[in-house]
Amino acid sequence: MPYFITGDCNGCTACAKQCPVLAIEGVAKERHKVNIRRCVSCGVCGRICPRGAILDGHGNLCKSVPRSQWSKPVVDTKTCSACGICVTWCRADALRISLPAFHGDIHVFAELYQPNKCVGCGLCEENCPVGAIRMAEVRA
Amino acid sequence: MKTIRYYAPLRGIIKKESEEIELSSVKDVLHYIEKTYGKEASVCAKSALIVVNDLSISLLQGAKTPLNDGDVIGFLPVCGGG
Amino acid sequence: MRTPVYAIIDLNKRTSARFEIDESMYRKYIGGKILGARLLYDLTPAGVDPLGPDAVVIINTSPANGTGAPCSSRFNMTFKNVLTGGIASSNCGGQFGVLMKRAGYDGIILRGQSETPCVISIVDKQITFSDAGELWGKDTEETQNAFPKIYGKLVIGPAGENLVRYAAAVSGERVAGRCGAGAVLGAKKIKAIVAYGTQRPYVAKPEKFAKYVKKWVSFLRNHPMTGEALPNYGSAGLVSKANATNALPTHNFKYGHFKDAQAVSGETLADKYLVRNSSCISCPIRCERRVQVDGKEVKGPEYETCGFFGPNIDCISMENMLRLNYQCDLLGMDTISLASSIAFAMELKENGLADFGVSFGNSDNLIEIVEKIAAREDIYGELANGSKWLSEKYGGKEYAMHSKGLEMASYEPRRSVGMGLGYATSNRGGCHLNGGYLALLESVGVLSMDALSTSAKPAFTAFFQNALEAISASGFCLFSAQSFVPAILFKLGPHHKVTRAVGKIATHMGGGVRALLWMLPILHFNSLYLFPHAEVLRLVTGLPFYTGSFVHLGDRGYNMERLYNFREGLTGKDDSLPDRLTKMPQDPNNPRTIVNLDKMLPVFYRIRGWNTDGSPSKRTLRKLGIRV
Numbered sequence: 001m002p003y004f005i006t007g008d009c010n011g012c013t014a015c016a017k018q019c020p021v022l023a024i025e026g027v028a029k030e031r032h033k034v035n036i037r038r039c040v041s042c043g044v045c046g047r048i049c050p051r052g053a054i055l056d057g058h059g060n061l062c063k064s065v066p067r068s069q070w071s072k073p074v075v076d077t078k079t080c081s082a083c084g085i086c087v088t089w090c091r092a093d094a095l096r097i098s099l100p101a102f103h104g105d106i107h108v109f110a111e112l113y114q115p116n117k118c119v120g121c122g123l124c125e126e127n128c129p130v131g132a133i134r135m136a137e138v139r140a
Numbered sequence: 141m142k143t144i145r146y147y148a149p150l151r152g153i154i155k156k157e158s159e160e161i162e163l164s165s166v167k168d169v170l171h172y173i174e175k176t177y178g179k180e181a182s183v184c185a186k187s188a189l190i191v192v193n194d195l196s197i198s199l200l201q202g203a204k205t206p207l208n209d210g211d212v213i214g215f216l217p218v219c220g221g222g
Numbered sequence: 223m224r225t226p227v228y229a230i231i232d233l234n235k236r237t238s239a240r241f242e243i244d245e246s247m248y249r250k251y252i253g254g255k256i257l258g259a260r261l262l263y264d265l266t267p268a269g270v271d272p273l274g275p276d277a278v279v280i281i282n283t284s285p286a287n288g289t290g291a292p293c294s295s296r297f298n299m300t301f302k303n304v305l306t307g308g309i310a311s312s313n314c315g316g317q318f319g320v321l322m323k324r325a326g327y328d329g330i331i332l333r334g335q336s337e338t339p340c341v342i343s344i345v346d347k348q349i350t351f352s353d354a355g356e357l358w359g360k361d362t363e364e365t366q367n368a369f370p371k372i373y374g375k376l377v378i379g380p381a382g383e384n385l386v387r388y389a390a391a392v393s394g395e396r397v398a399g400r401c402g403a404g405a406v407l408g409a410k411k412i413k414a415i416v417a418y419g420t421q422r423p424y425v426a427k428p429e430k431f432a433k434y435v436k437k438w439v440s441f442l443r444n445h446p447m448t449g450e451a452l453p454n455y456g457s458a459g460l461v462s463k464a465n466a467t468n469a470l471p472t473h474n475f476k477y478g479h480f481k482d483a484q485a486v487s488g489e490t491l492a493d494k495y496l497v498r499n500s501s502c503i504s505c506p507i508r509c510e511r512r513v514q515v516d517g518k519e520v521k522g523p524e525y526e527t528c529g530f531f532g533p534n535i536d537c538i539s540m541e542n543m544l545r546l547n548y549q550c551d552l553l554g555m556d557t558i559s560l561a562s563s564i565a566f567a568m569e570l571k572e573n574g575l576a577d578f579g580v581s582f583g584n585s586d587n588l589i590e591i592v593e594k595i596a597a598r599e600d601i602y603g604e605l606a607n608g609s610k611w612l613s614e615k616y617g618g619k620e621y622a623m624h625s626k627g628l629e630m631a632s633y634e635p636r637r638s639v640g641m642g643l644g645y646a647t648s649n650r651g652g653c654h655l656n657g658g659y660l661a662l663l664e665s666v667g668v669l670s671m672d673a674l675s676t677s678a679k680p681a682f683t684a685f686f687q688n689a690l691e692a693i694s695a696s697g698f699c700l701f702s703a704q705s706f707v708p709a710i711l712f713k714l715g716p717h718h719k720v721t722r723a724v725g726k727i728a729t730h731m732g733g734g735v736r737a738l739l740w741m742l743p744i745l746h747f748n749s750l751y752l753f754p755h756a757e758v759l760r761l762v763t764g765l766p767f768y769t770g771s772f773v774h775l776g777d778r779g780y781n782m783e784r785l786y787n788f789r790e791g792l793t794g795k796d797d798s799l800p801d802r803l804t805k806m807p808q809d810p811n812n813p814r815t816i817v818n819l820d821k822m823l824p825v826f827y828r829i830r831g832w833n834t835d836g837s838p839s840k841r842t843l844r845k846l847g848i849r850v
Contacts, residue, residue, distance in 0.1 A: 021420050022370070037346040040420050081439050081506030085290060088317060088503050091372050100498045104148075106453040106508065108498070129290030129435050129504070147489050148454065187715030189466060194483060196466040198670065198717060216462050216489070217451060218668045218712055 001057025002039035003046060005032050008053035015045035015054065020091045020121040042121035070120035071135040073112055079132040080109040086124035086133060094118035142207045144169060145214040150184045153177065166190060167203040169213055188215040223764050224424045226253060226328035228282070229349055231342065233334040233410055234275075238349040241331055249765060250847055253284035253328065254695035255311035256779030258300025259786055261331065262309065263850070268789050272302035272310075272402065273385060273409035275335040281322070281376070281415070282329030284697030285762045286755075288320040288423040288504075289431070292439050293702035294758075295320055295502040296694065297393075304387045304402025305559070305608050306627035306651045308787035308796075312403040313694055314376075315502030316393025318417060321374025325419030336411040339383075344417040354413035358383065361552040362392040365414055374417040379554030381596040382408035386606040388559035388629075389596075392551060395510065395521045396502055399556040401628060401650055426764030434761060438754050439506050445705040446712035452509040452701060453499050457525035459488030460632075460666050464529070467665040467673065468808065469637040472533040473582060474565040475623045478634040478808050480533035486540050491522065495540060507701050515548050523547040523557075529632030530561030535568060537585040546588055553596040559608055560592065562629035566609040566622055576616040578605060620801035625652035626792060633661040635799070635817050636808040640664050640671070640679035642817030643826060646797045647683070649783035655700060658686040662704070663728065668716045669707055670725040674814045678732030680826035685735050685773070689753065692776030696759045706752055736829055739777075745770030778846045781830075781838045785850055794836025797823060 005015070005024070009031040016024040016032055023039045026032030034045075046054045046062025047070065054062045073086070073095070087095045087110060094117040098108045110133070112118060125133040145158045154177050163169050174182035190197045191214045197205045207213060225248045228241040243257070251257040258280045270276040279301040286294040297319025303310035322330070326347035339354035357365050362379040369375055374393065381389035382404030389404030390397045398404075425431050442448040451459060461483055464470035468478035484490060491511065497519050501508040511522025523531075523543060527550075531543040550557045570576040578601060580591060594602035604612060609629055613622035623630055628651020635642030641664060644657025654661060660683055664673040671678065693703055711721050738745075746768045748757035756772035759765070767775070787796075798804075799817055808815040827834060831842035843850070 022372070022418070023420075035346060038420050081292075081443060082501065082508060083290075083292070083439075083506050084501055084503050088320075088372070093371075097500070104454065104492065104496075106450075106499055127290065129292075129432070130439050131432075131436070148492075187713060187718065189463065189716055191462070191466045194462070194465050194481065195468070195479070196716070198722075199467060202717065214462075216466070217455065217459065218446075218463070218716060 001041060002036040003034050003041060003057060003062075004055040005034055005045075006053045006055060007031060008051050010051060012050065014048050014050065018044050018048055018092070018119045020044060020089070020119060020123055022091065040123065042123060044119045044121050047120070069137070070118070071122070072115055072118050072120060072138050073124045073133045074136045075110050075112070076132045076134075077109040079130050081130060082108050082110065083129065085127050085129065086110050089123040089127050092117040092119050095124060141209065143212045145212055147188075147214065147216050149217065150181065150188060150215045153181045153184055164207055165203070166192065166197055166205045166207065166213060169207070170203065185215050189218050190215060223426065227326060228329040228331060229327055230331040230333060231349065233332060233336040233340070233412070236336070236340070236351040250778065251782070252695055252759075252763070252775060253282060254298045254697060255300060255313070256691065256695040256775065256782065257329070258282055258298055258311055259309055259779060259782040262300050262302070263782065263786050263789070265331065266302070270302060272304045272307070273405060277302050277406060277409070279332040279406050279410065280329060281332070283319040283323050284695060285424075286697035286758055288323045289425055289762055290504060291435050291758045291762070292442055293505045293507060293699040294697050295504045296697050296699050297322070298694070299391065299398050299403045301401070301403070301406045302790070303628070303650060304405050305610065305624075306401070306792065308626060308649065308651070308790050308792040309783045310401030310403070310650050311656075311783075312391070312398040312400050314391070314393050314396050314398035315505070315699060316374075316376070316396035317503050318374040318376040318393040318415070320503060321419070322417040323423055324421050325417040326421050332410060332412070335409065339411045339413050341413055342415045344415065346419050357413050362554050363552055366392070366394070369414070369416050370418070372418065375414060377414040377554070378404040378407050378412070379552060379596070381553045381555040383413075384596065384598045384606070385409060386555060386596060386598065387608050387611075388556040388563075390554050390556045392554055395500070397551065400558065400653070404554045425762050427761045431758070431761040434754075434757060438750060438758070441750055441754075442506055442702065442705060445709050447704045447707065448507045448701065452507050452704070455488035455492055456499065456509045456511045456522070458491050458511060458523060458528050460525040461487040461528050461532070462489060463666040464633060465533070467637055467670075469634045469661065469665040469673070470533055471529060471623075471632055471634045473536055474534060474569045474621055475634060475802060476621070478637050480536070482538045483533050485538040486528050486532035486543055488525075488528070490540060491528075495544060496522065502699065505699065507699075509701060513544050515544050520548045521551060526632045527557040527561070530558060530565065531585060531588075534561065534565050534632065535585060536582040539585050542585040542588065546585070546592060549589060549592055553592070555592070555596060558631060559629040560595065562623055563605055563609045563612065564588070564591075566612060566618065567605060569621055570612070570616055570618055573618065575618055576612075578602070622800055623652075623802070625799055626796050628652045630654070633665070634808065635803055636815045638664040638673050639676055639817050639822070640683055642799060642803060643679055643683050643819065643822045644687070646799050646817075646819055646823070647687075647826060649780065649787055655690060656687070658683040659690060659700070660686060667707060668711050669721060669728070670716065672726070672729040675729050676818055676822050678729055678735065680822050680829050681732040681735040681739070683826060684829050685739055687780055688773045688776035690776070691779045692772050693753070693755050695775070695779055696755050698755050702755070703753070708751070739829065742770035742774050745773070774846075778848060781842065781846055782848060784838055785848070788837050794823070794827070794834075797836055
């Protein structure tokens with residue numbers, strides 16, 4: 001169910017900048033809008049909104065969550081086949097296929113190489129065909 | 141003087157890229173590899189694509205293919221593609 | 223069950239409308255190149271100009287695309303073949319197909335011609351148009367970089383804009399290379415098509431599917447071919463294998479062995495130039511090469527490019543070859559047709575028939591010449607028309623290495639006669655894949671049937687043509703089928719007596735395979751060791767696909783393509799090869815080293831259920847449920 005931005009929105013653009021599927025449209029300082037065809041209900045906008053202006057798919061008000069508490073993907077490198085699906089879903093460019101450990105290394109895997117950019121959307125976990133990714137709480 | 145060229149994965153076992161020898165047939169080279177480098181190397185060598193001057197020994201005389209001066213015997217990985 | 227969603231796009235009016243694919247059409251033709259062939263036949267009259275406004279281009283996906291099944295990124299372009307005038311299907315592993323499906327469309331049908339260069343956006347089920355503006359004239363890399371990173375893109379380069387007959391369309395790092403895919407988009411003045419959305423693909427049995435995918439991925443990763451050889455060497459590893467069996471085209475297919483082939487081999491590439499391997503989305507095999515060219519990491523060459531910018535033009539410079547490969551991607555051109563046309567031009571010069579400033583052994587001047595071909599500058603515009611056209615103007619038909627007008631791939635068929643039959647009968651022209659890829663079983667694989675024997679080849683060719691057709695049309699990369707060769711044979715090696723025995727038996731199994739083709743309905747099972755694609759298709763669509771009905775689907779597709787060809791005037795007479803391959807033995811001391819089409823074609827036609835002129839018989843069409 002798509003999320004919804006209420007009139008409390010002041011157009012700070014924080015949500016639009018982090019939405020992993022570019023589903024939020026709006027002009028700075030004006031109320032933003034969720035593209036309902038595209039929203040994947042990942043909850044990133046709800047966690048990031050500083051004004052409590054976002055309702056989730058069930059109509060509940062989303063609570064702001066500090067960035068340090070956002071979950072991050074943990075990759076089981078033995079199961080991961082480096083197929084790249086998670087990397088293509090990651091708008092934040094937090095994931096990549098690891099670089100070879102030595103010349104000729106073919107046992108590469110998905111890795112969170114820019115963890116600070118991760119928004120915890122979970123699209124990597126959701127779309128991994130072999131179940132190699134688990135979103136986990138990161139202890140500070 | 142003849143030359144043996146080792147490619148992966150045999151190269152990883154023998155830890156050499158090539159060496160020079162004075163053996164006179166493919167069969168002799170296979171014996172040499174078993175004697176000098178052991179069973180694992182021997183199994184790997186036997187399952188490689190074996191070429192003499194870049195031609196498969198299947199098109200020559202198999203293991204009996206002779207090696208003449210200047211010949212190069214190679215142990216290639218097997219592959220396929222499109 | 224869910225029928226596919228297609229849109230038909232009018233480029234003159236810049237409008238789009240929903241196009242109905244009814245349940246019956248879907249169940250019979252499924253998607254990809256098979257449904258593409260049916261639609262092209264139905265939506266166009268005979269005789270259209272492939273580059274004219276009445277030509278139709280279908281860009282479509284398959285049920286497996288986007289589901290996460292291994293090797294399932296492949297999408298298809300079907301159009302009238304610029305080089306042959308018959309059917310063309312060009313397949314690509316780039317992201318565009320998966321994203322177009324996420325955007326809500328399984329396929330689009332392009333009609334007419336845009337008045338000015340345009341960009342088509344398919345986003346969240348909506349199709350909009352904009353002017354290409356300054357993008358027109360830019361190379362494919364610059365063009366793709368103009369759109370958001372997460373978008374799927376399909377673009378053309380200058381070669382497509384200038385209607386080079388073998389121009390290609392590029393999606394990400396992959397290419398819809400053959401038959402003029404780039405030219406048909408260029409003719410419609412489409413610079414780029416981009417797609418984005420978040421819709422999930424339909425999967426009929428999601429839990430069973432998820433389990434099977436895990437099993438299949440594990441199987442591929444543990445198989446010596448798909449789990450070791452291909453990720454380590456890519457298809458480039460084939461150079462030394464083809465050379466080892468005299469099947470490496472050298473000097474414009476005059477010879478089959480090149481003494482310096484190792485300089486441009488997959489092993490040398492892996493040792494000296496490889497940075498890492500990479501993959502199409504959704505693929506655990508990861509055969510893509512990444513190399514350094516002038517300090518930049520770019521995509522590396524496939525086998526055909528290695529062979530054709532190397533031994534086939536007598537060149538040994540890997541650096542030149544890597545540069546040329548990258549340049550062809552930027553310009554948007556098929557390396558096979560380009561390099562084969564250049565080899566032909568070299569032989570024309572050798573024989574004093576024409577001088578395009580290219581000669582065997584010299585690849586230093588080719589970068590400059592390839593730019594001129596893409597720009598259709600001066601006489602290089604003629605090279606842009608392909609080797610068939612050149613041979614009709616200057617002579618040398620006996621060594622213009624195409625079939626039906628499409629240049630054949632880098633397997634010398636006089637040492638792989640089943641491949642020769644495949645080249646001659648492939649619907650899109652001299653293609654090794656559409657031709658059944660018997661080279662894998664005759665010369666470059668671990669298992670070798672007698673490469674010169676003709677007896678079993680017609681049956682094997684027909685069987686594999688059907689199987690590969692179905693695999694492609696379901697959305698899979700053909701490398702995922704390489705695991706049907708049992709892993710044990712790789713452990714034993716090509717010279718082991720068991721491997722040799724299997725090869726010998728296969729050489730005489732023509733009757734068995736022929737019987738198999740008649741017995742398809744009883745193959746009511748699916749096996750990971752044969753065609754796991756059928757099982758995935760079954761779980762994704764909910765339709766009853768088993769090995770037999772899967773191969774039968776491929777048979778239907780093959781015949782549909784054939785019908786299109788016949789309607790466009792390509793007949794059994796065009797199932798031909800140049801004289802160099804049929805009349806001049808590769809080894810002058812061994813008269814068997816030719817492709818004996820006269821012997822194999824009639825047998826092939828009978829096995830396929832075709833008339834003696836090569837046309838599908840009424841009985842065969844009835845059996846396949848094709849109505850025209």
